[in-house]
């Protein structure tokens with residue numbers, strides 16, 4: 001019993017470390033990927049003993065800079081909420097990570113080990129709930145700053161994120177109906193069989209519309225371009241105008257963490273999670289490692305795509321964002337749900 | 351005169367554009383192409399196989415800045431064949447200078463054919479606006495702005511003044527060391 005608890009705690013800590021490290025890496029990817037696709041070189045000057053490593057030290061330099069900067073709180077800000085907002089935004093994002101199925105179960109030393117940090121039969125609901133709680137960080141930041149620009153940014157953020165959560169949930173409803181479970185682990189297992197003997201039964205092949213809708217709504221949920229109306233750092237300043245130092249850094253990281261959560265959800269629900277295509281039995285230590293690698297590779301690929309989208313598309317206007325969410329994605333998601341229900345009724349889900 | 355009318359077609363906004371997803375894919379196609387082509391060039395170059403650079407960036411302090419052939423750079427004074435300065439201290443450049451940054455004092459020249467020459471010739475490059483009027487005004491082609499030197503800087507305003515030997519290239523400009531910052535130095539000067 002105690003051993004189980006310790007193992008769970010270790011898994012959760014590793015999941016958080018996974019998130020934080022990939023978030024740091026994303027800081028580098030963001031710079032380099034945007035630079036290479038724009039025919040530039042990108043940040044490459046940070047060096048340790050003359051060693052530059054194509055700019056890999058920049059995230060470290062960033063962190064040092066954030067930590068040593070002045071932590072400024074405006075005069076008429078609510079100090080408590082001002083300090084709590086970034087922690088809420090980041091903390092709930094990190095909690096989502098702990099519920100993702102990084103791997104299935106493996107038998108090692110005559111014992112069954114589950115590689116999912118938090119095993120829950122309602123994992124999907126848990127992740128969605130934690131994602132929605134993250135909105136509070138944004139609204140709170142805008143409200144507590146005592147600045148009208150911040151408040152407006154927070155309101156934009158709340159409107160956008162709540163709209164797209166509806167889209168997210170209704171898109172996922174179809175997937176959950178198809179798989180017949182809310183347990184993320186069961187969903188991945190369901191995707192283990194193959195269609196017609198050669199095509200892995202991944203969500204992307206069974207729910208192509210759902211995949212596109214979820215990708216769009218997920219990109220909106222992460223508040224990054226083309227949906228960065230809440231921040232709009234280049235001209236319409238956003239909810240974190242009044243933040244500096246590490247608190248601002250926490251908002252930045254929470255954006256990355258949210259991207260990782262969305263990428264993890266896409267990998268889990270639409271890309272077969274830890275399943276390796278055409279490999280049916282994964283067990284033992286090597287199987288476990290293969291699962292982890294498979295999941296990580298899928299997450300990184302989705303993040304790569306999200307990053308490319310972020311640097312390709314210009315920002316939507318605010319009314320366009322809401323139009324897209326309520327008038328296009330939501331009806332399509334409901335249609336997708338009804339179509340899935342009919343298909344499962346007619347051909348029978350497994 | 352006949353008026354020329356150009357008809358500009360409004361961009362189409364048909365269903366294909368309105369759906370937007372296809373347009374997104376086209377945009378992603380462009381950026382992915384750039385990404386992979388540049389990535390390939392970077393890799394080939396670092397392996398010593400290709401010569402096409404993957405980026406247009408100039409790594410400035412390490413690689414020299416590329417100046418245009420006609421770029422106006424730091425002034426220099428020219429000499430005659432016998433090595434004496436060409437300047438005849440006519441003060442035309444000092445007069446035309448919009449920034450009033452040239453100071454010349456004249457003296458008799460030992461050469462009777464020249465009559466006058468500059469005793470001192472100071473340009474305060476810190477005030478110069480690099481308009482090039484002085485070059486155009488000079489009747490004897492004594493001053494040029496073609497030293498190809500743009501990295502002109504110093505820790506004090508006084509060091510930005512170049513005198514005649516330095517402009518002629520007879521003496522190398524030796525900037526003074528970084529003065530220790532004192533409170534008095536940063537205070538505004540007394541009127």
Ligand code: SF4
Pocket residue numbers: 443446447448449450451452473477478479480481482483484485
């Ligand atoms: S370039 Fe223009 S501003 Fe500079 S010294 Fe010549 S005339 Fe004066």
Ligand code: SF4
Pocket residue numbers: 436437438439440441442443444454484487488489490491492493
């Ligand atoms: S215009 Fe030419 S000759 Fe006359 S003072 Fe200036 S540099 Fe000398």
